[in-house]
Amino acid sequence: MPASKVTDEFLLEKVAEVFRIHGYEGASIRLLSQATGLERASLYHRFPGGKEEMAAAVVARTCEWFGRHVFSPLQAGGSPEERLRRVAANLRDFYRRGTLWCVLDVMTLGGGPDALLARVRAAYSAWLKAFEGIAREAGMSASTARSRAQQALIGIEGSLVLARVTGDSRPFLRVLQDLPALLGAARSE
Amino acid sequence: MPASKVTDEFLLEKVAEVFRIHGYEGASIRLLSQATGLERASLYHRFPGGKEEMAAAVVARTCEWFGRHVFSPLQAGGSPEERLRRVAANLRDFYRRGTLWCVLDVMTLGGGPDALLARVRAAYSAWLKAFEGIAREAGMSASTARSRAQQALIGIEGSLVLARVTGDSRPFLRVLQDLPALLGAARSE
DNA sequence: GTCTATAGCTTGATAGAC
DNA sequence: GTCTATCAAGCTATAGAC
Numbered sequence: 001m002p003a004s005k006v007t008d009e010f011l012l013e014k015v016a017e018v019f020r021i022h023g024y025e026g027a028s029i030r031l032l033s034q035a036t037g038l039e040r041a042s043l044y045h046r047f048p049g050g051k052e053e054m055a056a057a058v059v060a061r062t063c064e065w066f067g068r069h070v071f072s073p074l075q076a077g078g079s080p081e082e083r084l085r086r087v088a089a090n091l092r093d094f095y096r097r098g099t100l101w102c103v104l105d106v107m108t109l110g111g112g113p114d115a116l117l118a119r120v121r122a123a124y125s126a127w128l129k130a131f132e133g134i135a136r137e138a139g140m141s142a143s144t145a146r147s148r149a150q151q152a153l154i155g156i157e158g159s160l161v162l163a164r165v166t167g168d169s170r171p172f173l174r175v176l177q178d179l180p181a182l183l184g185a186a187r188s189e
Numbered sequence: 190m191p192a193s194k195v196t197d198e199f200l201l202e203k204v205a206e207v208f209r210i211h212g213y214e215g216a217s218i219r220l221l222s223q224a225t226g227l228e229r230a231s232l233y234h235r236f237p238g239g240k241e242e243m244a245a246a247v248v249a250r251t252c253e254w255f256g257r258h259v260f261s262p263l264q265a266g267g268s269p270e271e272r273l274r275r276v277a278a279n280l281r282d283f284y285r286r287g288t289l290w291c292v293l294d295v296m297t298l299g300g301g302p303d304a305l306l307a308r309v310r311a312a313y314s315a316w317l318k319a320f321e322g323i324a325r326e327a328g329m330s331a332s333t334a335r336s337r338a339q340q341a342l343i344g345i346e347g348s349l350v351l352a353r354v355t356g357d358s359r360p361f362l363r364v365l366q367d368l369p370a371l372l373g374a375a376r377s378e
Numbered sequence: 379g380t381c382t383a384t385a386g387c388t389t390g391a392t393a394g395a396c
Numbered sequence: 397g398t399c400t401a402t403c404a405a406g407c408t409a410t411a412g413a414c
Binding site for chain 2: 397398399400401
Binding site: 021022023024025026101102104105106108109110111120121124125128147150151153154155156157158159161162164165166167171174175 | 210211212213214215290291293294295297298299300309310313314317336339340342343344345346347348350351353354355356360363364
């Protein structure tokens with residue numbers, strides 16, 4: 001096959017960036033073209049399904065990242081708290097210390113295709129389940145584990161919203177710091 | 190002045206609804222026209238500043254609501270916990286038990302005018318400060334009060350995101366239920 | 379695989395009749 | 397105060413040269 005002007009990885013990175021900032025509806029093909037350095041028609045060559053396929057690819061890429069940097073480490077060796085510290089560090093890098101917004105959050109506003117919402121919904125479910133699993137492993141009851149997992153996700157998403165609006169990302173860093181204790185240490189509920 | 194086809198209140202209500210669902214960029218004039226029942230040109234008559242003025246009006250209306258149903262009750266009579274219970278009930282109604290999304294969250298994606306972001310930023314600051322104030326009054330240290338206020342906002346925004354994506358609004362209701370204890374009772378940090 | 383050119387529709391916004 | 401009609405610019409998407 002002929003040489004590509006930009007690698008798949010670079011392309012997806014830039015596309016994700018635009019979706020993350022503008023949401024599905026706000027991410028126009030022109031904006032995506034400018035961000036990637038590819039003309040609009042070339043973008044359609046790489047993503048024949050157009051905007052919807054680009055968004056799907058971004059979600060798939062995010063899911064893949066979570067598999068490798070969240071779900072896998074949670075099932076690796078070491079104590080639950082050790083594993084959670086590693087995951088927290090990964091999440092901190094992924095969201096660039098709170099300066100990036102959550103693409104899964106931002107893509108689910110109205111106006112997007114239903115299939116996209118379904119994919120994101122599934123991703124959140126998997127995330128929640130992974131957090132729940134580690135909490136169970138740390139010795140919590142089923143209901144406590146579920147509640148803590150929700151708390152963890154709420155903390156991450158909420159602090160990212162706060163960071164976006166107020167410009168202060170310290171609460172996000174604190175949420176991550178508290179993650180090992182929240183999910184990895186069975187305390188009184 | 191001649192009779193209006195729709196009242197200011199109805200108009201703002203419908204406009205807010207569209208912005209809440211689609212964000213600033215996704216809320217098109219046509220969509221706003223359909224939602225309000227007014228033709229596009231009539232919308233420009235009511236809001237000469239166009240889309241930007243509509244969004245500003247929505248934010249102003251939200252701020253007004255917060256003044257009346259959050260800030261005021263927090264400074265009214267009764268113990269901090271009693272006041273917080275009242276505020277939590279108001280917030281539960283405002284977000285329709287977690288089925289509505291936060292317009293302040295949704296409007297701050299990229300693509301919106303800077304002035305809008307500034308207004309929302311100010312609104313969040315006021316909200317944070319109000320929560321901080323009641324926590325101080327409940328006997329917490331300055332730093333604890335600030336941290337708890339952030340936690341409260343994170344919980345509300347995060348659980349609304351979770352409700353939007355997963356469709357489960359129970360975590361939101363639980364966050365509100367925990368609000369009086371979080372901000373109104375000085376415990377060990 | 380990328381490009382220029384273009385199609386057809388939607389966008390935000392305005393002019394002017396009633 | 398609301399409407400129909402209209403504008404230029406933007407949109408998603410496609411056709412076809414290189």
